[in-house]
Each structure stands twice: as structure tokens, then as C-alpha cells.
Amino acid sequence: MTTKRGVAPASKPARRTQEERRRATQDAILHAAIDLLVDEGYARFSTIAVAKRAKVSRGARENYFPSKYDLIAAAWRAALIRAQEHARELARGLDGSSTIDRFLSDSESFFLSRVYLALLELQMAARTDRTLSKIFHDLYDEYRQSHDDIWIDALVKEGYAGNRVRAFVRATQYLLRGMALTSVWQVPQADFHAALREWRDLAPHFLSKDEADGGRGR
Numbered sequence: 001m002t003t004k005r006g007v008a009p010a011s012k013p014a015r016r017t018q019e020e021r022r023r024a025t026q027d028a029i030l031h032a033a034i035d036l037l038v039d040e041g042y043a044r045f046s047t048i049a050v051a052k053r054a055k056v057s058r059g060a061r062e063n064y065f066p067s068k069y070d071l072i073a074a075a076w077r078a079a080l081i082r083a084q085e086h087a088r089e090l091a092r093g094l095d096g097s098s099t100i101d102r103f104l105s106d107s108e109s110f111f112l113s114r115v116y117l118a119l120l121e122l123q124m125a126a127r128t129d130r131t132l133s134k135i136f137h138d139l140y141d142e143y144r145q146s147h148d149d150i151w152i153d154a155l156v157k158e159g160y161a162g163n164r165v166r167a168f169v170r171a172t173q174y175l176l177r178g179m180a181l182t183s184v185w186q187v188p189q190a191d192f193h194a195a196l197r198e199w200r201d202l203a204p205h206f207l208s209k210d211e212a213d214g215g216r217g218r
Contacts, residue, residue, distance in 0.1 A: 026064050026074075028054040033075040037118035042125040047071055072122065073135045079115045080143040086110075087147055091154045099158045100203045103151045104172065108196060111176035112183065120180060160207045168207050175199060 032054035036045055047068050051061040065071035086109065090102045097105075110116055126133040148169055155165040179192045 022064075025054075025056055025060055029056060029061055029064065029071070030075045030078050033071055034079065034115055034118045037121045038114050042121050069131055069135060072132065073139070076119065076122065076135065076139050077143075079119065080139060080147070083110050083115075084143060084147045084150070087150045091150050093154075099151075099154050100200070100207075103155065103169075104196065104200055104203070106151070107172050107176055111173070111180045112189075112192065116180050117184070155207070164207045164209060168203065171206070172199070 029050060032050045033045075036050055036053055040049070045068070047061055047065070048058065050071060051058050054061070061071075065074055087106050090106045091099075093099065093102065095102075122132065123136060126136045151169055152162070152165050155168070156162050160168075175195070179195070183189075183192075
């Protein structure tokens, strides 16, 4: 059908399915939880505040995440799954860059993100909150090592010794965790980038050091 001017009317956007609406609501709540942790800290974190920030009703929030701990566990799990998927995609090497560059890019995108700042907030709170501590350790055990293994496998396949690869992955994480903590005091990002460039220049030497000590396998 056309109008009098011969222009077809714009079609109405397709209505979202119930599943799509449910997923959108859950995503809004989880993103709001992360933002609230970064902006306000764990001390001011509450399910009511999250629902308000996500612009969803209290009933909708309670339907998906009945308690504060349910909400935190879901937000944490979602963040770790996204990080794992991002690492797996980068590790495929479709852009032609080196495995070292892709690993460092992946690590920087995770540790210098708002998501990681939220995780730091929860990690500190978990020191004195036994329920939160259990959530943290369970999810860490479930996802963190498998995430590291993606890059350990990729770097070993490139020919580096397994013992050096594991040491390099750990050292990179220690470096970036320190940067993440320092970022709370609003240190210029340029300082981080300069340090990471130096670490990148050292990476091949670090990975090749003492290759004979541990062999080339994992």
C-alpha cells in the first residue's frame, strides 16, 4: 500500500517477545547493579536502589533476583561469562595480530573496566561477609581458571614454554590489578598505557627466559 504521494508508510517495529522482554529487564537490572557498585560502593548497595536505577518495578526485580545475594551472584556471573566470551573470540586471532597483543588487549579491557571496579568493591566486602565470600570463591573457581586457560593454551601453541606462559599471565594480572586499584584515585590513563607499552616490549624476553627449565608443554 502507498500513500497519496506514492511513498509506502513506515512499517511498525516488531513487538518483542516475552522472552526478549524478560532478558532485557534482567540485563537492565544487572547493568544497574554494576553501575551502583562503582558509583556508590557496596555500603550503599541495595536491591531497591538497583531497581530504581534500572527503572524497573520492585516486583520485577524480586521476580528475577529475590535477594541482594541472588542479584550480586547473577551480576558477577554475567560479567565473568562476558569476559570469557571476549577472551575466546580474541584468542581466535582473526585480526592477524600477535597472541601477546591480543592477550594484553583482553586483559586491559577487563581489568581497567567499570565491571572490574565493581568486582573489586565486592571482593573487599567479601572479606567480612561470609555469604558474599562463598559467592566470590564459587564463581572464581568456576570461571577464572577456564578464562586463563584460553590464553595459556594460545600462547603455548605459539611456541612459548608452559611455565613461562603461566608466569607471564600471572604477572600481567598483578600489574593490571594494581592499575585498577590505582585508577580509583583517578591517575591519568596515559600513565597506564605507557606502562603497558613497556610491559609489551618486555613480553617476548619474559616468555623466552629459561625455556629449558620447564619444557614447552603445560
